[in-house]
Amino acid sequence: MSSTLRFLRAPMRGVVVPLTEVPDPVFAEGAMGPGIAIDPLGETLHAPCNGEIIQCARTAHAITLRDDANHEWLLHIGLDTVDLDGDGFELLVATGERVSAGDPLCRFDADRLAQRAKALVTPIVLTNGPDTTLEALVAPGTIVEMGEDLLQWQATSAAVATAGLDDAGSEASANGEFASGEAVIASASGLHARPAARLRAIARQHAVELTLIRTGEDQSAEIDIDIGNDNDNDNDNAKASAASLSALLNLGLVQGDRVRVVARGSSAQAAVDAATTLLETAEADATQRDVPPQSQAEGQRQASRTSGGGGLTGLVASAGLVVGPLVRYEMALPPVPDSAADTEQEREALTSALRDVDTTLVQAMQAAQAGGQQAEAEIFEAHRAWLDDPDLRGAAEAEIDNGRSAGRAWFLALEREIQRLRDGDNALLAARADDLRDLQRQVMQLFATEAAAIISGLDGAILVARELTPSQFVAVADRIAGLCLASGGLTSHVSILARARGLPCLVAMGDGLLEARSDNACLDSRGDGRHGVLELAPDAQRLAAIDAEQVRQRRQTESERAAAFEPVTTLDGRRLHVAANIATRAEARSAARSGADGVGLMRSEFLFLERQTAPTLAEQQAEYRAAVEAMDGKPVVVRLLDIGADKQLPYLRLPATPNPALGERGVRLWQTQPALFETQLDALLEAGRDLPLCEDGLTALRLMVPMVADVGELRWVRQRLASRAASLGIERLPALGVMIEVPTAALCADDLAREADFLSIGTNDLTQYALAMDREVASLALRSDVLHPGVLRLIASCLDGASGQCPVAVCGAAAGDPLAGALLAAMGVDELSVEPGRIAAVKAGLRRLDAGALAARLPSLLALADAAAVRQALQELSGSLLEEAPAGDDGVTGASGQRVEAAHSSPGEAKPGTGSADPDASHTTTRS
Numbered sequence: 021m022s023s024t025l026r027f028l029r030a031p032m033r034g035v036v037v038p039l040t041e042v043p044d045p046v047f048a049e050g051a052m053g054p055g056i057a058i059d060p061l062g063e064t065l066h067a068p069c070n071g072e073i074i075q076c077a078r079t080a081h082a083i084t085l086r087d088d089a090n091h092e093w094l095l096h097i098g099l100d101t102v103d104l105d106g107d108g109f110e111l112l113v114a115t116g117e118r119v120s121a122g123d124p125l126c127r128f129d130a131d132r133l134a135q136r137a138k139a140l141v142t143p144i145v146l147t148n149g150p151d152t153t154l155e156a157l158v159a160p161g162t163i164v165e166m167g168e169d170l171l172q173w174q175a176t177s178a179a180v181a182t183a184g185l186d187d188a189g190s191e192a193s194a195n196g197e198f199a200s201g202e203a204v205i206a207s208a209s210g211l212h213a214r215p216a217a218r219l220r221a222i223a224r225q226h227a228v229e230l231t232l233i234r235t236g237e238d239q240s241a242e243i244d245i246d247i248g249n250d251n252d253n254d255n256d257n258a259k260a261s262a263a264s265l266s267a268l269l270n271l272g273l274v275q276g277d278r279v280r281v282v283a284r285g286s287s288a289q290a291a292v293d294a295a296t297t298l299l300e301t302a303e304a305d306a307t308q309r310d311v312p313p314q315s316q317a318e319g320q321r322q323a324s325r326t327s328g329g330g331g332l333t334g335l336v337a338s339a340g341l342v343v344g345p346l347v348r349y350e351m352a353l354p355p356v357p358d359s360a361a362d363t364e365q366e367r368e369a370l371t372s373a374l375r376d377v378d379t380t381l382v383q384a385m386q387a388a389q390a391g392g393q394q395a396e397a398e399i400f401e402a403h404r405a406w407l408d409d410p411d412l413r414g415a416a417e418a419e420i421d422n423g424r425s426a427g428r429a430w431f432l433a434l435e436r437e438i439q440r441l442r443d444g445d446n447a448l449l450a451a452r453a454d455d456l457r458d459l460q461r462q463v464m465q466l467f468a469t470e471a472a473a474i475i476s477g478l479d480g481a482i483l484v485a486r487e488l489t490p491s492q493f494v495a496v497a498d499r500i501a502g503l504c505l506a507s508g509g510l511t512s513h514v515s516i517l518a519r520a521r522g523l524p525c526l527v528a529m530g531d532g533l534l535e536a537r538s539d540n541a542c543l544d545s546r547g548d549g550r551h552g553v554l555e556l557a558p559d560a561q562r563l564a565a566i567d568a569e570q571v572r573q574r575r576q577t578e579s580e581r582a583a584a585f586e587p588v589t590t591l592d593g594r595r596l597h598v599a600a601n602i603a604t605r606a607e608a609r610s611a612a613r614s615g616a617d618g619v620g621l622m623r624s625e626f627l628f629l630e631r632q633t634a635p636t637l638a639e640q641q642a643e644y645r646a647a648v649e650a651m652d653g654k655p656v657v658v659r660l661l662d663i664g665a666d667k668q669l670p671y672l673r674l675p676a677t678p679n680p681a682l683g684e685r686g687v688r689l690w691q692t693q694p695a696l697f698e699t700q701l702d703a704l705l706e707a708g709r710d711l712p713l714c715e716d717g718l719t720a721l722r723l724m725v726p727m728v729a730d731v732g733e734l735r736w737v738r739q740r741l742a743s744r745a746a747s748l749g750i751e752r753l754p755a756l757g758v759m760i761e762v763p764t765a766a767l768c769a770d771d772l773a774r775e776a777d778f779l780s781i782g783t784n785d786l787t788q789y790a791l792a793m794d795r796e797v798a799s800l801a802l803r804s805d806v807l808h809p810g811v812l813r814l815i816a817s818c819l820d821g822a823s824g825q826c827p828v829a830v831c832g833a834a835a836g837d838p839l840a841g842a843l844l845a846a847m848g849v850d851e852l853s854v855e856p857g858r859i860a861a862v863k864a865g866l867r868r869l870d871a872g873a874l875a876a877r878l879p880s881l882l883a884l885a886d887a888a889a890v891r892q893a894l895q896e897l898s899g900s901l902l903e904e905a906p907a908g909d910d911g912v913t914g915a916s917g918q919r920v921e922a923a924h925s926s927p928g929e930a931k932p933g934t935g936s937a938d939p940d941a942s943h944t945t946t947r948s
């Protein structure tokens with residue numbers, strides 16, 4: 021491949037600015053191509069080389085010049101200058117005109133632009149050589165004179181060929197090499213958006229025109245190789261240009277289909293080789309490739325497994341049994357204006373909207389890559405390819421020419437495509453329609469006249485989604501009967517919220533879920549406590565059995581509820597508290613109605629979500645006070661704002677970090693957000709002012725610090741609390757506790773317990789950090805188990821450290837897990853804090869537990885190899901020692917039916933960990 025050194029001259033006098041510093045992400049991030057910019061000191065733009073003017077913007081602010089080697093240079097005077105609508109510009113050339121280097125192209129009024137435009141800085145961008153490396157010949161910040169050499173680059177023959185390709189049928193490609201090859205589609209998912217996007221990338225990378233032709237059974241079919249952007253899917257040998265994603269997908273290629281790959285251009289053979297390899301590689305699905313080898317089999321077992329009855333399985337995030345229609349979660353499309361008069365303006369608006377969405381996708385892609393989420397990054401890349409699809413864009417522009425607004429035109433263009441994909445009988449293509457819908461919405465959003473509503477038909481439905489944010493969940497939770505997520509983990513926040521509401525929920529079901537359809541599905545998330553099933557077509561017999569089962573469950577629940585207000589004592593006489601995890605005052609009321617012995621965790625950050633500004637001091641105070649009043653003298657532990665990781669506030673723009681779960685969150689964040697933090701302290705101090713003390717001698721309203729790594733952080737919070745109390749004239753400080761979520765905190769619990777009023781183990785994060793397994797990652801959900809012997813040892817260390825110093829609760833999801841909850845109680849925790857809907861069942865389970873007998877097994881459990889072995893051992897232990905359920909249970913063991921009995925030990929003896937046998941008696945002073 022030959023290469024030539026080429027030069028570009030400065031088109032004006034001015035200060036040289038690197039493109040990355042241009043204050044417009046479209047230029048700065050290279051979305052338009054490589055280049056440089058000049059902050060002008062003159063008022064005329066000149067030709068930087070010989071060539072032909074191929075485009076002059078109607079508004080005269082931008083000119084594209086094709087040089088003699090087919091490179092296309094965009095010269096864009098100022099930023100956002102399209103808005104000036106030609107005011108201040110005088111074009112001196114016309115499209116089609118030949119110019120020589122130095123010829124004046126456009127005069128502009130710099131003063132006028134400086135007053136009205138975003139900036140005068142003028143990008144000079146090579147738009148059809150994305151991979152070309154340009155070298156600046158003038159240092160940034162120095163002044164370059166008009167006509168001076170500005171850039172140089174090595175132009176390879178391939179790069180020169182690229183330059184011609186954006187013009188269909190250009191001479192460069194027509195004269196290039198020709199190659200063709202055959203391939204059989206290997207991917208089980210057929211030719212879907214991601215490999216289609218990769219085909220397009222291959223065509224670009226090799227600077228060729230690449231066409232795919234479906235050859236059907238008859239491999240010897242003579243193909244009419246008429247390369248161009250015309251795509252023809254109506255005959256047997258349908259063909260599509262790789263430049264058009266929709267045309268490629270329209271081929272409807274599925275596993276086993278034969279195609280001919282044809283390329284024209286100087287690297288035609290290399291492109292054909294790359295394309296056929298791609299098509300013949302079964303691993304073309306990024307979702308499969310990106311699962312680490314050791315977890316792939318397990319991930320597939322857990323995520324993609326279909327049940328015997330033709331349903332789909334998932335992990336039980338919240339137990340239950342419901343029947344209802346499946347409804348796919350999506351937001352309604354935003355309303356946009358229907359028509360517009362100025363065609364040119366609408367075309368520009370569409371271009372700029374597509375560019376904006378592309379910029380967002382680039383950012384999302386980069387964030388996904390930085391976070392190691394390659395599969396996700398490729399989805400964004402595929403979305404970018406759709407955005408750039410000439411067929412879709414052409415269809416939208418035709419609608420604009422018919423008088424539609426840009427937003428409406430985009431809607432119509434994509435709608436036809438979406439319906440076509442959905443109406444076909446190819447399930448894979450139908451699933452791609454969801455990608456297009458997403459893109460349709462994103463672009464329309466930029467033209468929206470008001471906010472979009474949430475889809476209808478949710479009442480009583482089983483909602484299906486890839487994933488949901490906590491705020492999306494909260495917006496629909498009251499209306500749906502159940503929830504199924506393709507993604508997610510057992511301790512992700514949506515799982516927690518679903519449990520809080522007693523809403524049946526399965527997670528980590530895999531992408532197959534998104535293609536499921538049913539008007540009457542059954543979500544059965546009782547299972548063995550880990551797996552549940554979504555049955556898509558339960559027959560009449562099965563529906564009758566489900567009915568009977570629901571009646572039986574109701575009776576069991578009623579009998580457990582009847583005893584929910586009684587204190588809990590285990591079979592061997594240990595007293596435990598069962599408290600509630602809540603997020604709002606409404607949930608505090610539900611906790612009180614459920615028989616909770618207090619609130620063990622109020623996740624205060626949920627007051628801060630789903631709004632545009634932080635709640636005021638008064639709003640917060642009212643919420644905290646209402647929670648305490650609802651619990652009527654029982655303790656309420658408010659966890660101080662725990663923002664970060666998956667809980668982000670729209671008004672608190674945290675710096676992007678590759679791994680937010682390890683970044684500034686919890687207590688670490690407060691030091692940088694003093695106003696937010698201190699307002700919350702003030703609200704809590706006011707809400708707790710003058711309340712009577714609880715039976716244990718501590719204040720009724722208690723504060724808890726999340727994500728503590730060492731005692732210094734606790735001291736800092738206590739000092740801030742004391743200072744805020746002093747300034748409010750409050751003498752009695754509320755009790756202050758520490759969450760044990762960071763492994764170092766578990767190991768240093770003795771230091772923390774000496775200064776804290778109580779500890780509460782956040783097993784969700786403790787497990788995540790101890791095992792280095794992200795709690796949001798579906799493929800790790802099964803292995804991210806608190807019963808790992810290493811995590812249990814951390815918990816044992818925490819209980820040892822706190823022993824005799826302060827009580828220890830558990831407020832992570834493990835507290836409500838039948839097997840883990842029993843073990844934690846046996847290990848010596850004083851309180852289990854669970855979702856209100858689980859209180860009665862957990863209390864019933866504890867009453868049937870012989871904690872001492874189970875504690876005696878602890879050393880052998882801790883010596884096991886992994887979580888699965890511990891879970892299995894506990895299961896067997898409970899199975900062999902299980903006692904009949906008491907009368908009223910109807911002979912049924914519910915989700916919390918663990919019952920481990922052995923020789924009864926006397927009260928108090930069985931507690932190897934901390935405090936006394938009575939949690940109420942374990943601690944009586946408030947530290948200050």
Ligand code: PEP
Nearest residue numbers: 761782783784785831832
């Ligand atoms: C935990 O980490 O266990 C916990 C209770 O906090 P959250 O789940 O809100 O992070």
Ligand code: MG
Nearest residue numbers: 761782784785
């Ligand atoms: Mg946590």
